[in-house]
Structure formats: C-alpha cells, structure tokens
Amino acid sequence: MSFSSLILDTETHRLNGNPIEIAYAPIQLDQRGLTVNESLIYDEYFALDPDTEIQLSSMAIHHILPQDLIGKPNFREFRLPQDTIYLIGHNIDYDIQAIARCGQDVRNIKPICTLALARYVWPNLDSHSLSTLSYVISDNLEQTRQQLKNAHNAKTDILLTANLLDKIIQHYQITDIEQLYQQSQQARLPQFMPFGKYKGTPLTQVPIDYVQWLLRQNDIDPYLRQALEQSF
Template sequence: MNAIIADTETNTMNGYPIEIAYANCAFDQGKLVIDQENAFDGFFSCPDPISLGAMAVHHILPSEIENKPLYSTFKLPEGITHIIGHNIDYDIRALQKCQQTIQVKGVCTLALSRMVWPELESHNLSAMYYHVMDDLVTAKRHLRGAHNAKADIYFTGVLLLAILEKLAIKDMNSLWLISEQARIPNIITFGKHRGTAIKELPSDYVAWLLKQPEVDPYLRKALENI
C-alpha cells in the first residue's frame, strides 16, 4: 500500500506534532481498502509546551508526552505517494517538521466534502461524520473520541468511502485529481471582500493579491483563472 489516511495533533496551532496516527489504504479492483486494524498511533515529545488552546481541543496532557520519543524521530513508511486527511495541508506541514523531505500528493477530504455537499452549513470532520452516518446515536458515541488522532483517521476513512461512492472514484490518481480540482476556491474567505465570489472580485484587488508572496497556491490558481 502506497497511501495513508493520516492525522496529527500538535502542541499549538501549526506547532510540533505530539500525536501522529495513520492507516494504510489502497484501491483493490476499484474499492478502497483501509487497514484500520493495523493503524499506527504514536505520541511524541517536543521542545515547546502544549498551549492551553491545543490542550482544550485534543486533551493531550504534558505528562502524557514527557518521556515519549522526540517528534523528529518519526518517519513515514517507505514508498508513500499519497496522504489523505481532513484539511490535509495542516498535517503535511506538521509531518514536514519531522521529515523535511516529504514528497507526497495530498488528498483533502475537507475540500472534497465542500464540493460534494456545498449546501451543508459545516464541513468539519465531526459534522461530516454525522452527515454520512445513518445511525446518529452510534456516531455520537464515536465522536466523543474526536480530536484523538487515531479516532480522526477512522472518521476520515468513513467519510472518504462516502465521497468515493458519491463520485464513483475507483483509483488513487483519479481521487487526487478531483481533490486538486476541489481545492480551487470559488469564494474569497478573508479580507474586505470576504464571502465574495472570486470571479466577481475587483480586478485591481485580484492584481494586488497575485503580487503577494504567500498567497495560497490554490487561491492563486483561482485568481489566475479569471
């Protein structure tokens, strides 16, 4: 298997990964097989403290990582070409703190969820898990473990299978290509034009944004398209 569903929990926003979980997955005769039973879940120490905001989200205590291996000891399995996750860029950036030379294609279930179900008011992982589950009581019980990395890769896997069924995707390259398409935004999400369709942005604002060095690459594609 050369793809994984992955999730990280960090010591602060965009900080060091202190919990990393992943499950191998691959398409077999057009069906995605996820090896959840052998999923990896590890805790890691880091040089900075855990912020209160991060602790309130993932509930990882300083004592739980105190004697764990340093985050930089983590390495991805050999041969991984695709990493799948909800807002996957965040997790890839966290993993790059461990292993600077990660060369993978990211598949974002957040972007895919927004494309497949644009009418939903929320596309965070918990909301999407409720949406794709028929049994809401069971979903509620499962979600009590949300923001634990191992639990989140399970939720992402369930969501991913629903997306694949909806889009009739049967191979990894097609999944990556449609994820790339889904990640190109239609609406600006920040600044004085927040909420405006990108195609309706003033031309001088588009020109200004394109000159900014840190513009998200997918936003840049959207801007260049107009």
C-alpha cells in the same frame, strides 16, 4: 498492502505546533472501492523538547497530558514509510506542516484534503468539521455519538476520515488514488473571493484590474492564484 497512500492525523502541543500524537492508516483504492487495513494502523505519542509544554487550550481539545509523553521518542524521530506518496486528511495541510517540523521531507507528497472535497459535496452545510460530517453520513447516530466522544484522538480521527472518504469516493465514482488526488486539487480551487473588498464575490465577477494586481503579489495562496488565472 502498500504504504504509498495514507490517511494521516496529528495532534499538536499548540495550534500550528509540534506533533505529540501521530496516527496513519494505509489505504487501497480501486474499482472495488476503499479498503482500510485497521491491523496496520500506526498510532504513537511523541515527547517534546524539555523546555516545551503542552498548551492548555490544546490539551482541552485532545486530552493528551504531559505524563502520556514520558518515555516516548522525541517528535523529531518520526518518519513516514519510505514509499509514501499520497497523504489524506481533513485539512491535511495542517498535518503535513506538523510532520515537516519533525524533519520529514514533504516536498513530493501529494495532499488529498477531505475538507475541501466535503465542501464541494455538501456545499450548504453550516459546518464542515469532521464531527459534523460524521453525523451527516451516519446510518446510526448513536454509534456515531460514541465514536465522536473520542474525537481529536488521532487514531479515532483517521477512522472517521476513512468513513467520510468512502462516501466522497462513492459520490464522485472514483476508482483510483490519482483520480482522487486530482479531484481534491480541483475542490481546493476557490470559487469566491475569500478576502478583501470583493470578499464573497464569484471570481469570474471580480474586476480584471484587481485580479491582475493580486496575481502580481508574491504571497498569494497558490490555489487562489490558479483559480484567478482560470477565471479570465
């Protein structure tokens, strides 16, 4: 199986920190559907620099302890397989930023965000966390509960993401990875103003002078910029 398309998850030493666990699974997507080869799952702990400690608030989420990292390679040694093009994950930007801190070149990576896709498929949910969505798509709540007891373990999270991805693919009737990428890119375009005096207003109803002012700002989110450009 090719490693060009991976479901990826990281656990970090603090919010927006360095990765201390990285897991990925290669996938294949074609007219037969989604295939995940669990025998090829990569899951590894990584050590931090000597002067860096795991933040307790993060430890309380992923339960990775300092002794788990003893003898492990430094996080800067991590690299993706050379043929990787697509990275898939729930809020995948967070994970891409984490592996970039390892020194991994991510400039040509095509991100596929299951969080953005799920918000389009199930727009009325009060939460789009991976745990919530796992219950939403579950055919066996007890089995799902057992899986979720290991949530925020990177390997568990990629398997949960794979289950979610399969439902999304079926919903959109997607048959190839580039089509999935394009659908994800479309899903990431906001439909409503996310901040400011017009927060919650459909982008098509935001006054044109405010839109033009926003588009002159250098630090605007690229997906918001694209959505605003398409709104008039």
